Amino acid sequence: MARDIPDATVARLPIYRRSLVDLAASGAGTVSSAALAELAGVNAAKVRKDLSYLGTYGVRGVGYDVKLLLGQIGDALGLDVVAPVVIVGMGNLGQALARYGGFSNRGFPIVALVDAASDRVGDEVEGIEVSHVDQLPALVDELEISVGIIATPSAAAQSVADMLVDAGVRSILSFAPTILQVPDTVPLRKVDLATELQILGYYQQREAAPESDAGKSA
Amino acid sequence: MARDIPDATVARLPIYRRSLVDLAASGAGTVSSAALAELAGVNAAKVRKDLSYLGTYGVRGVGYDVKLLLGQIGDALGLDVVAPVVIVGMGNLGQALARYGGFSNRGFPIVALVDAASDRVGDEVEGIEVSHVDQLPALVDELEISVGIIATPSAAAQSVADMLVDAGVRSILSFAPTILQVPDTVPLRKVDLATELQILGYYQQREAAPESDAGKSA
DNA sequence: CCCTGTGAAGCAGTTCACAGCG
DNA sequence: CGCTGTGAACTGCTTCACAGGG
Numbered sequence: 468m469a470r471d472i473p474d475a476t477v478a479r480l481p482i483y484r485r486s487l488v489d490l491a492a493s494g495a496g497t498v499s500s501a502a503l504a505e506l507a508g509v510n511a512a513k514v515r516k517d518l519s520y521l522g523t524y525g526v527r528g529v530g531y532d533v534k535l536l537l538g539q540i541g542d543a544l545g546l547d548v549v550a551p552v553v554i555v556g557m558g559n560l561g562q563a564l565a566r567y568g569g570f571s572n573r574g575f576p577i578v579a580l581v582d583a584a585s586d587r588v589g590d591e592v593e594g595i596e597v598s599h600v601d602q603l604p605a606l607v608d609e610l611e612i613s614v615g616i617i618a619t620p621s622a623a624a625q626s627v628a629d630m631l632v633d634a635g636v637r638s639i640l641s642f643a644p645t646i647l648q649v650p651d652t653v654p655l656r657k658v659d660l661a662t663e664l665q666i667l668g669y670y671q672q673r674e675a676a677p678e679s680d681a682g683k684s685a
Numbered sequence: 686m687a688r689d690i691p692d693a694t695v696a697r698l699p700i701y702r703r704s705l706v707d708l709a710a711s712g713a714g715t716v717s718s719a720a721l722a723e724l725a726g727v728n729a730a731k732v733r734k735d736l737s738y739l740g741t742y743g744v745r746g747v748g749y750d751v752k753l754l755l756g757q758i759g760d761a762l763g764l765d766v767v768a769p770v771v772i773v774g775m776g777n778l779g780q781a782l783a784r785y786g787g788f789s790n791r792g793f794p795i796v797a798l799v800d801a802a803s804d805r806v807g808d809e810v811e812g813i814e815v816s817h818v819d820q821l822p823a824l825v826d827e828l829e830i831s832v833g834i835i836a837t838p839s840a841a842a843q844s845v846a847d848m849l850v851d852a853g854v855r856s857i858l859s860f861a862p863t864i865l866q867v868p869d870t871v872p873l874r875k876v877d878l879a880t881e882l883q884i885l886g887y888y889q890q891r892e893a894a895p896e897s898d899a900g901k902s903a
Numbered sequence: 904c905c906c907t908g909t910g911a912a913g914c915a916g917t918t919c920a921c922a923g924c925g
Numbered sequence: 926c927g928c929t930g931t932g933a934a935c936t937g938c939t940t941c942a943c944a945g946g947g
Binding site: 909917919920921924 | 926929939943946947
């Protein structure tokens with residue numbers, strides 16, 4: 468069982484996985500680090516170093532067994548265990564996330580939706596009824612929810628995070644553009660769309676100014 | 686004019702900006718690095734080092750002037766120039782992004798929407814008519830669009846990226862879970878929702894296993 | 904002979920700690 | 926005397942380069 472993988476490597480494992488799924492689908496039995504690097508948009512040395520943290524599974528002179536490697540990455544990421552998800556906040560973003568197929572596919576079924584606005588409670592999205600946020604602890608318990616997605620306005624985000632933690636959720640993904648305080652036993656990741664655009668703004672303007680090079684590629 | 690700011694710092698500037706906007710709204714005239722660090726969820730030394738790349742704007746013994754600093758960060762990020770945005774792909778995610786208010790607010794007005802499916806062309810979302818993807822070059826040119834957001838399925842993403850680049854878009858934000866090839870004069874950022882969940886999966890499982898510590902907080 | 908696995912070098916980002924200014 | 930600004934130490938990630946197995 469793989470332990471203690473560097474953060475930077477963990478962040479790349481899902482990308483390798485995606486490439487490997489494609490390779491498996493197209494019938495490839497093995498991949499070299501160079502080929503996988505090409506698909507994942509990184510360099511070959513990084514691939515080898517990253518995979519070495521999972522244990523040793525490559526064959527010298529040949530490459531890595533696609534299926535075996537898929538299994539190893541899945542194990543490292545804990546994908547063998549299904550992690551049911553609740554989405555909190557059924558505004559535009561929450562609804563879009565609920566309808567987005569990419570989660571359930573990959574071991575993260577959305578099993579509950581909640582909102583604080585009573586006029587949204589009772590709506591059905593993708594076959595799931597929207598519950599009132601008061602029901603959160605009960606839902607987490609009954610449905611064994613382990614991941615909470617916060618898609619509420621910033622103002623509500625911290626109290627939602629507290630509720631999720633109290634209810635026993637094991638990790639949180641937040642789309643609210645605000646800093647959240649959670650116990651460090653609960654991993655938290657943040658995605659802020661406006662932040663991403665602002666970062667692009669820097670490199671874009673830099674590109675325009677006639678001075679040295681720059682730009683994040685891939 | 687601030688040049689050559691480290692990537693890690695650039696990625697934090699929007700976060701400081703958010704905190705500063707709040708501070709300005711609540712009437713604060715100055716902030717210390719410690720106070721700003723608290724709000725932004727980082728440590729004080731990092732705040733000072735980051736801000737030092739913008740030039741020197743703090744007053745020793747007092748702190749930073751909130752408005753002045755806001756202006757400096759805005760300049761560094763190029764927020765003085767409005768950057769019109771086109772969203773490509775009007776599925777669930779594209780529609781949600783179109784309706785999400787957080788962009789226009791912050792200098793990134795959404796001015797065009799396109800899709801390849803003819804039955805979506807002509808729909809109106811937030812007062813903007815969906816155009817056919819063939820119109821992309823014309824729209825980019827007429828509306829002086831500088832940012833393209835890709836919200837299409839993976840399979841279409843590379844060809845959309847190529848079209849955006851050819852049309853003259855200056856930076857790209859992609860939600861497609863695939864590696865895109867763009868010239869390195871066009872900054873590209875990627876957001877992949879399923880990847881985020883898989884990363885959480887690692888830390889979550891790790892938390893469960895009784896061994897050392899872990900977990901990303903903030 | 905090819906491709907992995909990995910020490911070692913190199914580089915970027917973070918944190919420390921303190922000199923110096925208001 | 927408080928808080929900034931910054932050299933210097935440190936930590937962690939990336940890249941190189943090559944030994945060694947199939």
